[in-house]
Amino acid sequence: MTVPFAVGAGIARADIPCLCGRLADLLRGRAGPGEVVCDVAGARPDVVTVEALARLRLTAGRHGRRFVVTGARPELLSLFTLMGLGGFLAAWERSGGQAVGQAEQREQVLGVEEVVDAGDQPV
Template structure:
């Protein structure tokens, strides 16, 4: 892994709350392997719902705890509005 290039984490669709812990573990693994920045692609999510908000919140918390940077890519307007509503934009 090249630590100067962002790693990619793709959020699957459909997404369930049960998918959140494995995604956080994958993110921790990317940081442990040397990634400094991870791009989280949520473009495949077709619904803006509680699971989508939960995954973004937990991934951001995981990144902060690991000392890494996380950016969200591909969020649709519904998810952006929901994230803004809960203060996670």
């Protein structure tokens, strides 16, 4: 089941807990898996918006929902990348608009090799 949600232009950092609470209230009343489709077309591309979306994604994940962002302007996408959260929206773009992954998925990162220094003591 898809749950629509929108983030407006005038978000202050103090508004973020209220936004997350509003989303949690919406999700508590709906059973089963699904996704939250968050429209950010009217959102201001700033650090507070990025923080709000990251926390909304965590809220959706805690309720077993995927979080999909739509309407993101290029400035907002660039800000996500600059803040090291480029993968946050990249999966949505690469899939052509199809949500990917599972909420709260904890898979081991592949392709990472640990380098051992010969001078390191064994643990």
